[in-house]
Amino acid sequence: MGVLSECEYKKISMGHIYYRFKDEKAYMDNIFSFIQAGIENKQQILIIENMRNLPKVQAFIDSSFIEPIKSSIRLVNNYEYYLSHGDFSTQNIVSHFAKDLSYLQKCKCTIRTWAHVEWSSSKPSEELAKEFECVADNFVKDSQILSVCAYPSARLSTGLNLVLEEFHQYVMTDGTLSLSSIYRNL
Template identity: 55%
Template sequence: MKTINSISSSKKFDKGHVFYRFEDKQFYINNLMRFIKNGLESKQCILIIENMRALPLIKATIDKKFSHKQKESIRLVNNFDYYLANGDFHTKTILTHFQEDLSILKMKNTMIRTWAHVEWASEKPDILLLEEFESTADNFVEEEGIVSVCAYAADSLSSTLDTTLQQLHQYIMTDDNLFISPLYNG
């Protein structure tokens, strides 16, 4: 398993599909802020898809750490609109919202990076739906040549789902490491 260190500290890391299995909320926020900082340093726009519980803290942290001009390159959206608005994890709805948000950022004529906190309403997620979504996302990330992080709370993942996500992402990230997925089927 080749460790790349941390996505947040690796400036050379500018494209790829990342499965982030997070355990600690503070590490999560710190990694997100470094992800944003590195994107801004690379003159990229950043799309953050986050849950409504974390959005106020993330917005406050962004307000503290970044200038008004930098904040113009950051788009924060509620992940409810993506993952839950049209029933539990409806792939077509997710992709429609994603394309709409990306088209807004693309008008700035710059590269884009994305970070999405992926959630679902049901006790047990439909692995086939997640697989369909992540496979489509993987193809999109490859075609567009962007970096895209899909963050999942570790305590919400079964071992089967964890394995499936490792197969559908080029990279795996934890709170303190980033490495190439040994199971990736891309």
């Protein structure tokens, strides 16, 4: 399985990317490449990740960068975003996102974000996802940032996958990155 190179991430300076991942190793390699490319581009980076992966991301950061550079990377537990106020609360998610972005915007640098999106229900609501991703897409465009929303493919229905492709400019897998053929640029 191919992994995206830092070069591919550098080509995109802003936009909304839907990443449906299957392979955990490829997922971790892609997040590490995403962070590396952000550092090379002198960007501020927000990583919203689950408790299982946060220590791996922190270990990568600690072993790869010196202290002044580390301060440009903000790690956040995704539980606060997606689960702490019920399943997929759009208002709560956007509020947390805006707060974390304001923290990063103080340096007047460009920003890139990576969010591992999770939900508690066994069958996520397509309508909630549509509402959330529509708001998120507009927020990403208005903020002029690069934002990856990573979803585990094993938990995606065909309908949910279509909704996500519709509200993200780019579609990414463990080894590809392309423009969405059904993106709704509202």
